[in-house]
Amino acid sequence: MIRNVFGAVLAVLGAAAVLLGVFQDWYGSRTGRSFRITQLFTDVGITGDKAALFNGLFLVMLVAAVIAALALVFRSGWLALLAAVLVLGFTILWMVRQYQIADSLTFGEGGLGWGWASTMIGGVLLLLSAAAMFGAGGAGAGHGRHARPRRGRYEEPEPGHGEVVEGPWDTGQAPPPRHHPGEGEGGRGRDAA
Numbered sequence: 001m002i003r004n005v006f007g008a009v010l011a012v013l014g015a016a017a018v019l020l021g022v023f024q025d026w027y028g029s030r031t032g033r034s035f036r037i038t039q040l041f042t043d044v045g046i047t048g049d050k051a052a053l054f055n056g057l058f059l060v061m062l063v064a065a066v067i068a069a070l071a072l073v074f075r076s077g078w079l080a081l082l083a084a085v086l087v088l089g090f091t092i093l094w095m096v097r098q099y100q101i102a103d104s105l106t107f108g109e110g111g112l113g114w115g116w117a118s119t120m121i122g123g124v125l126l127l128l129s130a131a132a133m134f135g136a137g138g139a140g141a142g143h144g145r146h147a148r149p150r151r152g153r154y155e156e157p158e159p160g161h162g163e164v165v166e167g168p169w170d171t172g173q174a175p176p177p178r179h180h181p182g183e184g185e186g187g188r189g190r191d192a193a
Contacts, residue, residue, distance in 0.1 A: 007132030008072050010125050011080055015065040017122030018087050022061045025113025027098055027105075032115050033058035040093050046101050060090045061119065068126055077133035080126055087123035091116055 022032035036051040037060060051057075064086040071079035095116065099105050105112055 003132050003135050004075060007075075007077075007080070007129045010129035010132060011068045011072050011083075014087075014122040014125030014129060015068040015083070017118050017125060018061045019065050019122075021115045021118030021120075021122060022058050024115030024118060026094070026115040027102070027112055028110050029113070032056075032061075032094075032119065035094060037090075040090070040097050045097050046094075057090065057094065060086060064126070068129075071129070071133070075133060077130045080130035080133055084123050084126035084130055087119060087126060091119050091123060 024031060026032045026035065030050075033053060033056045034050045035046060035057050036049060036055055037057060038055070039046045039049070053059075064083040067079050067083040067086070070076070071083060095105060102111075
Protein backbone atom coordinates (compact mmCIF):
# COMPACT_ATOMS: atom_id res chain seq x y z
CA MET A 1 0.00 0.00 0.00
CA ILE A 2 2.75 2.44 0.98
CA ARG A 3 4.73 1.58 -2.14
CA ASN A 4 1.66 2.21 -4.31
CA VAL A 5 1.14 5.64 -2.74
CA PHE A 6 4.85 6.44 -3.05
CA GLY A 7 4.83 5.35 -6.69
CA ALA A 8 1.74 7.46 -7.40
CA VAL A 9 3.30 10.56 -5.82
CA LEU A 10 6.50 10.06 -7.84
CA ALA A 11 4.49 9.64 -11.05
CA VAL A 12 2.54 12.87 -10.44
CA LEU A 13 5.72 14.82 -9.61
CA GLY A 14 7.52 13.34 -12.61
CA ALA A 15 4.74 14.16 -15.07
CA ALA A 16 4.50 17.72 -13.69
CA ALA A 17 8.28 18.24 -13.98
CA VAL A 18 8.22 16.97 -17.57
CA LEU A 19 5.39 19.26 -18.68
CA LEU A 20 6.83 22.31 -16.91
CA GLY A 21 10.33 21.63 -18.22
CA VAL A 22 9.28 21.63 -21.87
CA PHE A 23 8.12 25.28 -21.53
CA GLN A 24 11.42 26.45 -19.97
CA ASP A 25 14.73 27.31 -21.66
CA TRP A 26 16.60 24.31 -23.03
CA TYR A 27 19.36 25.89 -25.06
CA GLY A 28 20.18 29.47 -26.05
CA SER A 29 16.91 30.85 -24.66
CA ARG A 30 14.87 28.40 -26.78
CA THR A 31 12.18 26.49 -24.93
CA GLY A 32 11.87 22.74 -25.33
CA ARG A 33 8.54 23.06 -27.11
CA SER A 34 10.19 25.10 -29.90
CA PHE A 35 12.31 22.16 -31.10
CA ARG A 36 10.64 20.10 -33.81
CA ILE A 37 10.44 16.36 -33.32
CA THR A 38 11.51 15.76 -36.93
CA GLN A 39 14.78 17.65 -36.34
CA LEU A 40 15.90 14.83 -34.07
CA PHE A 41 15.70 12.29 -36.90
CA THR A 42 16.94 14.12 -40.02
CA ASP A 43 20.42 14.57 -41.50
CA VAL A 44 20.14 18.33 -41.10
CA GLY A 45 19.57 18.04 -37.37
CA ILE A 46 18.47 20.91 -35.15
CA THR A 47 17.89 24.16 -37.00
CA GLY A 48 16.49 27.56 -36.08
CA ASP A 49 13.03 26.60 -37.34
CA LYS A 50 10.53 26.79 -34.52
CA ALA A 51 7.87 24.19 -33.94
CA ALA A 52 4.19 24.68 -33.40
CA LEU A 53 2.77 23.35 -30.15
CA PHE A 54 1.86 19.91 -31.47
CA ASN A 55 4.81 19.16 -33.76
CA GLY A 56 7.48 19.93 -31.18
CA LEU A 57 8.84 18.14 -28.14
CA PHE A 58 5.75 19.19 -26.20
CA LEU A 59 3.77 16.49 -28.02
CA VAL A 60 6.15 13.72 -26.86
CA MET A 61 6.11 15.00 -23.27
CA LEU A 62 2.31 15.28 -23.32
CA VAL A 63 2.00 11.67 -24.50
CA ALA A 64 4.40 10.59 -21.73
CA ALA A 65 2.34 12.49 -19.13
CA VAL A 66 -0.87 10.82 -20.35
CA ILE A 67 0.79 7.40 -20.14
CA ALA A 68 1.95 8.25 -16.60
CA ALA A 69 -1.66 9.14 -15.70
CA LEU A 70 -2.81 5.78 -17.08
CA ALA A 71 -0.10 4.10 -15.00
CA LEU A 72 -1.68 5.69 -11.93
CA VAL A 73 -5.17 4.54 -12.87
CA PHE A 74 -4.13 0.95 -13.57
CA ARG A 75 -1.27 0.88 -11.04
CA SER A 76 0.92 -0.39 -13.85
CA GLY A 77 4.66 -0.39 -13.50
CA TRP A 78 5.00 -1.14 -17.21
CA LEU A 79 3.14 2.02 -18.22
CA ALA A 80 5.20 4.14 -15.83
CA LEU A 81 8.34 2.59 -17.29
CA LEU A 82 7.15 3.36 -20.84
CA ALA A 83 6.54 7.01 -19.87
CA ALA A 84 10.01 7.24 -18.34
CA VAL A 85 11.66 5.72 -21.42
CA LEU A 86 9.86 8.18 -23.71
CA VAL A 87 10.92 11.20 -21.66
CA LEU A 88 14.52 10.15 -21.07
CA GLY A 89 14.97 8.80 -24.59
CA PHE A 90 13.82 11.95 -26.38
CA THR A 91 15.65 14.28 -23.97
CA ILE A 92 18.94 12.40 -24.38
CA LEU A 93 18.44 12.24 -28.15
CA TRP A 94 17.88 16.02 -28.15
CA MET A 95 21.14 16.50 -26.19
CA VAL A 96 23.07 14.40 -28.70
CA ARG A 97 21.65 16.30 -31.67
CA GLN A 98 22.22 19.68 -29.99
CA TYR A 99 25.83 18.73 -29.27
CA GLN A 100 26.33 17.87 -32.96
CA ILE A 101 25.34 21.43 -33.86
CA ALA A 102 26.88 23.42 -30.98
CA ASP A 103 30.02 21.25 -30.41
CA SER A 104 29.53 21.80 -26.66
CA LEU A 105 26.85 21.64 -24.02
CA THR A 106 27.69 24.16 -21.34
CA PHE A 107 25.48 25.93 -18.84
CA GLY A 108 25.10 29.67 -18.93
CA GLU A 109 24.03 32.43 -21.26
CA GLY A 110 23.62 31.12 -24.79
CA GLY A 111 24.04 27.54 -23.54
CA LEU A 112 22.02 24.99 -21.65
CA GLY A 113 19.10 26.23 -19.61
CA TRP A 114 17.21 24.45 -16.84
CA GLY A 115 14.27 23.18 -18.89
CA TRP A 116 15.97 20.04 -20.14
CA ALA A 117 17.19 19.32 -16.58
CA SER A 118 13.62 19.57 -15.26
CA THR A 119 12.52 17.14 -17.96
CA MET A 120 15.35 14.73 -17.13
CA ILE A 121 14.46 14.88 -13.43
CA GLY A 122 10.83 14.17 -14.35
CA GLY A 123 11.94 11.14 -16.37
CA VAL A 124 14.00 9.82 -13.45
CA LEU A 125 11.01 10.30 -11.10
CA LEU A 126 8.85 8.31 -13.51
CA LEU A 127 11.50 5.59 -13.54
CA LEU A 128 11.49 5.48 -9.72
CA SER A 129 7.69 5.40 -9.82
CA ALA A 130 7.80 2.35 -12.07
CA ALA A 131 10.23 0.64 -9.67
CA ALA A 132 7.94 1.39 -6.72
CA MET A 133 4.89 0.04 -8.57
CA PHE A 134 6.74 -3.15 -9.49
CA GLY A 135 7.89 -3.53 -5.89
CA ALA A 136 4.32 -3.10 -4.65
CA GLY A 137 3.08 -5.89 -6.92
CA GLY A 138 1.48 -3.51 -9.42
CA ALA A 139 0.14 -4.58 -12.77
CA GLY A 140 2.74 -6.52 -14.66
CA ALA A 141 4.85 -7.27 -11.60
CA GLY A 142 3.58 -10.83 -11.43
CA HIS A 143 2.89 -10.99 -7.69
CA GLY A 144 -0.03 -8.74 -6.83
CA ARG A 145 -3.10 -9.36 -4.72
CA HIS A 146 -4.70 -11.27 -7.62
CA ALA A 147 -1.71 -13.57 -8.11
CA ARG A 148 -2.32 -17.31 -7.95
CA PRO A 149 -0.75 -19.12 -5.00
CA ARG A 150 2.19 -21.36 -5.76
CA ARG A 151 1.56 -25.06 -5.72
CA GLY A 152 3.66 -27.06 -3.35
CA ARG A 153 3.55 -30.55 -1.95
CA TYR A 154 0.34 -32.17 -0.81
CA GLU A 155 -1.04 -30.64 2.38
CA GLU A 156 -3.55 -32.24 4.71
CA PRO A 157 -7.02 -30.72 4.33
CA GLU A 158 -8.06 -28.33 7.06
CA PRO A 159 -10.35 -29.72 9.76
CA GLY A 160 -13.94 -29.73 8.59
CA HIS A 161 -12.97 -30.02 4.93
CA GLY A 162 -13.09 -33.66 3.93
CA GLU A 163 -11.68 -35.19 0.81
CA VAL A 164 -14.10 -35.58 -2.09
CA VAL A 165 -14.23 -39.05 -3.60
CA GLU A 166 -15.91 -39.12 -7.00
CA GLY A 167 -18.61 -41.65 -7.84
CA PRO A 168 -21.00 -42.92 -9.04
CA TRP A 169 -21.38 -46.16 -7.13
CA ASP A 170 -24.07 -48.78 -7.08
CA THR A 171 -26.44 -48.14 -4.21
CA GLY A 172 -25.47 -51.42 -2.60
CA GLN A 173 -21.74 -50.70 -2.60
CA ALA A 174 -19.68 -48.55 -0.31
CA PRO A 175 -17.38 -45.90 -1.80
CA PRO A 176 -13.74 -46.87 -2.34
CA PRO A 177 -11.45 -46.40 0.67
CA ARG A 178 -9.67 -43.03 1.05
CA HIS A 179 -5.95 -42.92 0.46
CA HIS A 180 -3.65 -40.74 2.52
CA PRO A 181 -0.13 -39.55 1.73
CA GLY A 182 2.45 -42.12 2.63
CA GLU A 183 0.08 -45.02 2.14
CA GLY A 184 -0.33 -47.27 -0.83
CA GLU A 185 2.23 -48.51 -3.28
CA GLY A 186 5.75 -48.23 -2.01
CA GLY A 187 4.70 -45.75 0.68
CA ARG A 188 4.13 -43.03 -1.94
CA GLY A 189 1.23 -40.60 -1.67
CA ARG A 190 -1.29 -40.02 -4.40
CA ASP A 191 0.35 -36.75 -5.40
CA ALA A 192 3.86 -38.12 -5.62
CA ALA A 193 5.38 -37.92 -9.07
